[in-house]
Amino acid sequence: MNTVANNLSAGLFTATELTRKKLLTQKIVGIIFGLMVLLILIPLILLVGNLVIKAWPSLTWDFLTDVPKSGMRAGGIWPAFIGTFYLVVFSLLASAPIGILAGIYLNEYAGNNWFTRVVNLAVVNLAGVPSIVHSLFGVGAFVIFAGLGKSVLAASLTIAIMTLPVIIVATKEALSAVPMSFRVACWNVGASKWQTIRTIVLPNSISGILTGVILEVCRAAGETAPIMFTGAVFFKHVQRGDLFPYHPGEQCMALSYHLHTISTQVPGVPEPMLYATAVVLLGFVLVFNSFAVVLRVYMRNRKKW
Amino acid sequence: MIVGLIYVCGVSAIIFVFSIFYFVWREGAPFLYDCFDFKSFFTSPEWYPTSVGNKRYGILALLAGTGSVTIVAMLIAVPFSLGTAIFIAEFCGKKTKEGLKIVIELLAAIPSVVWGFIGLMVMNPIIVKLTGAAIGLNALNAGIIVGLMSVPIIVSIAEDSIRAVPDGYIEAAEALGATRWQTVYKVILPAAKNGLLAAILLGVGRAVGETMAVLMATGHSINVPFSAEFPYFHALDSVRTLTATIAAELGEAPRLDAGPGGIFPPEGRHYQVLFVIGIVLFAITFFINITADLIVKGIRNKQ
Numbered sequence: 001m002n003t004v005a006n007n008l009s010a011g012l013f014t015a016t017e018l019t020r021k022k023l024l025t026q027k028i029v030g031i032i033f034g035l036m037v038l039l040i041l042i043p044l045i046l047l048v049g050n051l052v053i054k055a056w057p058s059l060t061w062d063f064l065t066d067v068p069k070s071g072m073r074a075g076g077i078w079p080a081f082i083g084t085f086y087l088v089v090f091s092l093l094a095s096a097p098i099g100i101l102a103g104i105y106l107n108e109y110a111g112n113n114w115f116t117r118v119v120n121l122a123v124v125n126l127a128g129v130p131s132i133v134h135s136l137f138g139v140g141a142f143v144i145f146a147g148l149g150k151s152v153l154a155a156s157l158t159i160a161i162m163t164l165p166v167i168i169v170a171t172k173e174a175l176s177a178v179p180m181s182f183r184v185a186c187w188n189v190g191a192s193k194w195q196t197i198r199t200i201v202l203p204n205s206i207s208g209i210l211t212g213v214i215l216e217v218c219r220a221a222g223e224t225a226p227i228m229f230t231g232a233v234f235f236k237h238v239q240r241g242d243l244f245p246y247h248p249g250e251q252c253m254a255l256s257y258h259l260h261t262i263s264t265q266v267p268g269v270p271e272p273m274l275y276a277t278a279v280v281l282l283g284f285v286l287v288f289n290s291f292a293v294v295l296r297v298y299m300r301n302r303k304k305w
Numbered sequence: 306m307i308v309g310l311i312y313v314c315g316v317s318a319i320i321f322v323f324s325i326f327y328f329v330w331r332e333g334a335p336f337l338y339d340c341f342d343f344k345s346f347f348t349s350p351e352w353y354p355t356s357v358g359n360k361r362y363g364i365l366a367l368l369a370g371t372g373s374v375t376i377v378a379m380l381i382a383v384p385f386s387l388g389t390a391i392f393i394a395e396f397c398g399k400k401t402k403e404g405l406k407i408v409i410e411l412l413a414a415i416p417s418v419v420w421g422f423i424g425l426m427v428m429n430p431i432i433v434k435l436t437g438a439a440i441g442l443n444a445l446n447a448g449i450i451v452g453l454m455s456v457p458i459i460v461s462i463a464e465d466s467i468r469a470v471p472d473g474y475i476e477a478a479e480a481l482g483a484t485r486w487q488t489v490y491k492v493i494l495p496a497a498k499n500g501l502l503a504a505i506l507l508g509v510g511r512a513v514g515e516t517m518a519v520l521m522a523t524g525h526s527i528n529v530p531f532s533a534e535f536p537y538f539h540a541l542d543s544v545r546t547l548t549a550t551i552a553a554e555l556g557e558a559p560r561l562d563a564g565p566g567g568i569f570p571p572e573g574r575h576y577q578v579l580f581v582i583g584i585v586l587f588a589i590t591f592f593i594n595i596t597a598d599l600i601v602k603g604i605r606n607k608q
Binding site: 019022030032036039040041051106109117118121124131144161164168194215218228278286289290293 | 308421423
């Protein structure tokens with residue numbers, strides 16, 4: 001806490017008029033900033049609460065596992081839900097290895113020079129490119145140039161490249177949290193650089209890397225724009241509860257795209273269904289994100305150095 | 306072997322950024338070579354890419370739409386984000402700080418399509434009721450939504466730059482008897498101002514590039530919401546942004562190959578011009594990110 005305030009409360013000094021005025025300003029400013037925080041948070045909580053309340057009548061187990069019926073106006077969201085799962089898994093298969101290795105490169109191998117700076121800048125830029133431009137890239141590169149057509153594969157690869165920076169940055173941070181002395185000790189017993197990374201650095205940073213992977217899952221599940229033209233489809237016939245309905249070479253439904261289409265392009269969808277779809281998507285993302293938060297807190301408490 | 310792989314993956318980010326530019330350019334290039342008119346493209350508000358007799362490709366109205374949403378978003382996001390960042394960094398206890406950071410992280414995780422849904426279903430009637438506007442899907446609605454979406458990125462970068470102010474500065478100020486607020490106002494903010502500027506820039510980049518939320522919340526009508534007379538800016542007008550235009554129209558624009566003699570059929574131009582808009586968006590965000598990076602690196606070198 002502030003020294004002036006401490007000394008005053010300990011009775012060390014008597015406050016002058018000026019000091020009292022200054023402290024009053026400080027208190028007022030602190031309250032104003034606190035109010036600003038509340039002004040952002042309260043509407044947010046109200047919004048999310050509102051979503052859940054309006055979705056409640058439709059939020060049943062059946063809604064999750066049933067297929068859409070009568071032109072999306074009844075039934076459930078199973079094909080979209082499992083489609084999102086497909087996209088997440090495939091994009092993770094592509095982006096996790098590349099992202100983790102890139103993070104290792106940036107933290108362990110890259111020197112402190114202009115080239116590393118360019119690589120870092122490229123990572124920032126990759127994260128900053130608008131999602132719809134990623135979508136255009138996916139169309140140009142995967143759908144047309146690579147000849148994948150509109151498919152689960154093309155959509156997942158587009159998402160993978162878009163979410164790559166999440167994993168790169170998380171890996172980089174996790175690795176840089178491992179103390180240098182660990183590496184030095186390992187080198188001194190004769191281990192090579194890669195042996196050190198594999199046996200010492202990675203095991204000590206695995207939870208941080210895992211956090212990055214979980215965050216990537218959140219991003220991948222929520223993205224809509226990148227899959228709109230690369231693989232998401234309005235409707236696909238799927239058996240109720242079928243776990244493997246899609247082939248990687250064909251298009252699939254996705255929760256995010258489904259929410260977009262039923263709320264803007266299908267007239268007459270009952271409101272609770274719309275809200276329920278939004279809540280399922282939101283819930284999926286927030287639950288996974290909470291995993292990441294819990295993991296990080298757990299890791300911080302367990303850290304021995 | 307594995308080390309070679311690490312090097313390849315390490316530079317993959319550069320490869321991907323270049324290939325994004327290359328492939329978007331590749332699809333849009335025929336339009337740029339054949340019928341791109343720099344002046345009318347950027348200064349004409351007439352966007353009629355599917356007109357049968359007279360196709361016109363002017364993106365001024367779309368630029369104005371993106372601009373108006375970004376302005377409203379920043380008017381909301383900048384004060385609140387900087388306020389929150391200062392509160393988190395300097396005015397609250399450790400427990401509150403941890404809690405707020407988690408909430409802000411969760412805020413960042415909300416998918417943009419859910420934000421768009423909130424704009425469409427929740428904000429829309431509220432805005433109609435409060436302002437009496439005919440329709441609640443407009444620049445104000447999208448601006449509020451995008452503003453809330455940019456809060457997390459601005460807060461996290463602003464807080465980083467506040468925390469990066471050397472402890473010595475703060476201790477020196479306190480030794481002189483400054484209160485916390487005086488320290489913040491006279492010492493921390495001036496010392497962190499480049500980082501704060503970079504945070505705002507990245508927020509702008511986020512707002513310009515946002516797609517799904519603005520597609521669903523702007524009302525999607527081509528309109529320049531600015532005027533020469535008072536009130537200059539009509540936040541209650543429906544607008545359409547660059548990103549939303551691509552998202553809404555690419556599905557209906559056919560990709561047609563060149564006919565005999567390498568001449569593209571006019572119906573295929575729509576598809577190409579959407580990729581040209583993609584190039585424009587890429588250029589805008591690229592410029593913003595580079596600038597923000599230079600500003601941040603600038604301070605780091607000075608210290």
